[in-house]
Amino acid sequence: MRMILEAARDLSLRSLGQLGYDAAQAAIIADHLMDCELRGLGYSGLARILSIAGRLDGKGPARGPMQTLRESPVSARMDGGDHVGYLVAEHATRIAIEKALSAGIAVVGANRTWYTGMLSYYGEMAAEQGLVMAIASNATPWVAPHGGTQGRFGTNPICFAFPSADEPVIWDIGTSAIIHAQVVLAKRLGQALPAGVAFDADGLPTRDAAAALAGAFAPWGGHRGSGLAMVVQLLGVLAGSPAMPGELEEFGYLAIAIRPDLLTDPDTFRQEVSRYAAAVRATRPEPGGATVRMPFDRSRAERERRRAEGAIDVPDAVVSALEALPACAASGR
Amino acid sequence: MRMILEAARDLSLRSLGQLGYDAAQAAIIADHLMDCELRGLGYSGLARILSIAGRLDGKGPARGPMQTLRESPVSARMDGGDHVGYLVAEHATRIAIEKALSAGIAVVGANRTWYTGMLSYYGEMAAEQGLVMAIASNATPWVAPHGGTQGRFGTNPICFAFPSADEPVIWDIGTSAIIHAQVVLAKRLGQALPAGVAFDADGLPTRDAAAALAGAFAPWGGHRGSGLAMVVQLLGVLAGSPAMPGELEEFGYLAIAIRPDLLTDPDTFRQEVSRYAAAVRATRPEPGGATVRMPFDRSRAERERRRAEGAIDVPDAVVSALEALPACAASGR
Numbered sequence: 001m002r003m004i005l006e007a008a009r010d011l012s013l014r015s016l017g018q019l020g021y022d023a024a025q026a027a028i029i030a031d032h033l034m035d036c037e038l039r040g041l042g043y044s045g046l047a048r049i050l051s052i053a054g055r056l057d058g059k060g061p062a063r064g065p066m067q068t069l070r071e072s073p074v075s076a077r078m079d080g081g082d083h084v085g086y087l088v089a090e091h092a093t094r095i096a097i098e099k100a101l102s103a104g105i106a107v108v109g110a111n112r113t114w115y116t117g118m119l120s121y122y123g124e125m126a127a128e129q130g131l132v133m134a135i136a137s138n139a140t141p142w143v144a145p146h147g148g149t150q151g152r153f154g155t156n157p158i159c160f161a162f163p164s165a166d167e168p169v170i171w172d173i174g175t176s177a178i179i180h181a182q183v184v185l186a187k188r189l190g191q192a193l194p195a196g197v198a199f200d201a202d203g204l205p206t207r208d209a210a211a212a213l214a215g216a217f218a219p220w221g222g223h224r225g226s227g228l229a230m231v232v233q234l235l236g237v238l239a240g241s242p243a244m245p246g247e248l249e250e251f252g253y254l255a256i257a258i259r260p261d262l263l264t265d266p267d268t269f270r271q272e273v274s275r276y277a278a279a280v281r282a283t284r285p286e287p288g289g290a291t292v293r294m295p296f297d298r299s300r301a302e303r304e305r306r307r308a309e310g311a312i313d314v315p316d317a318v319v320s321a322l323e324a325l326p327a328c329a330a331s332g333r
Numbered sequence: 334m335r336m337i338l339e340a341a342r343d344l345s346l347r348s349l350g351q352l353g354y355d356a357a358q359a360a361i362i363a364d365h366l367m368d369c370e371l372r373g374l375g376y377s378g379l380a381r382i383l384s385i386a387g388r389l390d391g392k393g394p395a396r397g398p399m400q401t402l403r404e405s406p407v408s409a410r411m412d413g414g415d416h417v418g419y420l421v422a423e424h425a426t427r428i429a430i431e432k433a434l435s436a437g438i439a440v441v442g443a444n445r446t447w448y449t450g451m452l453s454y455y456g457e458m459a460a461e462q463g464l465v466m467a468i469a470s471n472a473t474p475w476v477a478p479h480g481g482t483q484g485r486f487g488t489n490p491i492c493f494a495f496p497s498a499d500e501p502v503i504w505d506i507g508t509s510a511i512i513h514a515q516v517v518l519a520k521r522l523g524q525a526l527p528a529g530v531a532f533d534a535d536g537l538p539t540r541d542a543a544a545a546l547a548g549a550f551a552p553w554g555g556h557r558g559s560g561l562a563m564v565v566q567l568l569g570v571l572a573g574s575p576a577m578p579g580e581l582e583e584f585g586y587l588a589i590a591i592r593p594d595l596l597t598d599p600d601t602f603r604q605e606v607s608r609y610a611a612a613v614r615a616t617r618p619e620p621g622g623a624t625v626r627m628p629f630d631r632s633r634a635e636r637e638r639r640r641a642e643g644a645i646d647v648p649d650a651v652v653s654a655l656e657a658l659p660a661c662a663a664s665g666r
Contacts, residue, residue, distance in 0.1 A: 072437055072595060074436060074437055074595070077597065103407060105440050107595060109596040132571060146625070147618055147622050148613075149618065149620075169563070169567060173561075203619070203620065204620065224553065225554060230504065230613065231493040234502060234609065237606065237609065238596055238602065243612065254596075256438075256589065258589075260571060262405060263571055263572060263573065264442070264572075269570065269571065272570050272576050273576075276566065276567065283478055283481030283482070283483045283485055284536050286480055292481040293480070295560040
């Protein structure tokens with residue numbers, strides 16, 4: 001159904017409250033999910049609250065605090081305390097930004113988390129502060145390495161963000177042939193997967209979503225993309241995650257933030273980034289092709305359009321399910 | 334011809350001396366080129382000395398020193414002084430390693446260089462010291478972005494290196510559909526390029542190497558790979574390179590080094606990296622497929638084999654051309 005932005009946000013906040021999140025936590029999560037909706041990534045938007053509810057399984061959010069296990073002027077290592085990644089990664093990113101603004105560069109790792117969301121969300125936070133940021137997040141080994149048929153890494157996103165004189169340059173990709181949420185959705189709807197994106201538990205190619213979830217997804221990008229996914233998995237290990245996390249738990253999140261003036265004049269840098277983006281967009285297209293885009297251009301345009309419209313489309317089934325969420329018994333509310 | 338390793342190394346040192354490099358410089362460059370030969374990457378090996386000779390054009394190596402323009406306990410920015418990248422990147426990597434061993438993390442950028450070689454060479458230097466390293470190097474815009482037909486980034490390698498309890502994990506890829514040296518070689522031999530890897534100056538697909546050098550190469554990996562190449566180009570800008578360097582000049586080199594104990598127990602980390610690599614190699618292959626490899630496994634095996642044999646194969650034409658190199662008039666030797 002068509003929902004005005006305020007109504008969609010209110011529904012998110014109420015639903016997250018039903019799950020036991022306090023107002024501050026719900027605001028952080030809802031802001032991220034609304035950004036997904038604005039960018040047209042509905043499967044990572046309000047529907048994700050239902051997936052969070054499934055993971056919490058009526059037990060309420062993690063009760064323990066996130067803790068800092070190691071710290072220096074240029075680093076921090078957090079224990080995410082099994083809190084959802086929207087909270088853990090947001091907190092870790094804030095620490096990385098603070099430390100980099102002060103010391104020039106910082107690395108922050110967090111483990112024991114799950115569902116870290118879109119890394120570009122955190123990359124934008126850093127670019128707004130004038131920082132360059134690199135982020136990686138590993139996950140349950142749902143994806144096979146190139147040439148293999150058993151899971152060895154997650155759908156493993158990686159992101160780089162650069163401040164500019166106008167819009168920041170944000171690159172944020174997943175490293176699997178298909179997104180986990182897409183397979184879950186295909187299973188729910190009884191739809192076939194595209195050919196070539198998954199193996200069943202016996203290692204044979206499959207287009208059945210349930211079989212793929214019991215087997216492994218294919219990686220993106222052949223041996224080069226598969227290697228990048230392994231890099232992300234090991235950056236998660238550096239953040240304290242096990243190399244092969246269990247189902248939807250113990251993900252790692254690693255962020256490196258750099259103040260450009262460590263290396264170059266920051267104003268010149270921002271201008272050069274903008275000039276470069278303009279030069280890429282002005283590239284002569286392939287014969288009959290569309291204008292060349294920078295990464296994130298489409299997301300930014302979609303977001304601006306929906307903001308101007310003041311509304312998003314959320315499937316009726318998602319709205320009904322969110323409105324029917326029972327209050328979490330463990331929440332004490 | 335078949336050459337014993339010592340003879341090939343001696344020929345490299347003599348040839349580099351003819352170009353005007355002093356003994357210390359020649360040793361650094363020759364070690365890198367011999368590593369390429371050992372790994373079976375002949376087009377980046379001894380033959381590269383002929384390309385360096387072409388770039389120097391009888392004028393001898395750059396005379397000015399490399400200079401440090403900005404420095405902090407966690408960073409350095411070097412002016413490469415138009416020295417060849419084998420020297421600039423090796424020096425920048427050493428500084429990154431020293432600073433990270435001391436401060437925990439460091440970023441070092443260098444600009445005004447060319448031919449940085451295999452980034453894995455520098456990644457191995459860092460992993461040997463127990464450091465995690467990320468490296469990127471931009472170049473002349475020979476490669477078109479996804480959907481475009483004009484060059485906007487170089488063949489742009491990116492590398493990550495991780496120490497382990499046995500062999501380090503090294504991932505080092507180029508982000509173009511074809512390597513610059515391969516196109517140069519195809520032109521020299523009058524061979525056609527594979528289909529789909531290049532555009533001519535009018536933006537039409539071409540298999541002619543000369544036309545490709547006047548036009549643009551295709552990127553690797555569709556919009557995701559093209560985005561990664563742009564990230565590398567902008568990391569080069571952070572290192573002080575212009576976004577679109579001129580022909581074989583003003584490349585940038587950026588290295589980030591991290592001491593794992595900032596975030597986690599370093600021994601546990603090394604063991605987990607080794608366990609992960611073993612788990613990937615033990616992945617059940619695709620039906621009828623070969624054993625799954627980690628990145629760098631093939632290079633390492635090739636290097637060990639040639640070291641055991643004590644010899645490499647260098648094309649006769651390359652050996653003859655190296656032996657015929659005139660002494661550089663500008664070298665003062």
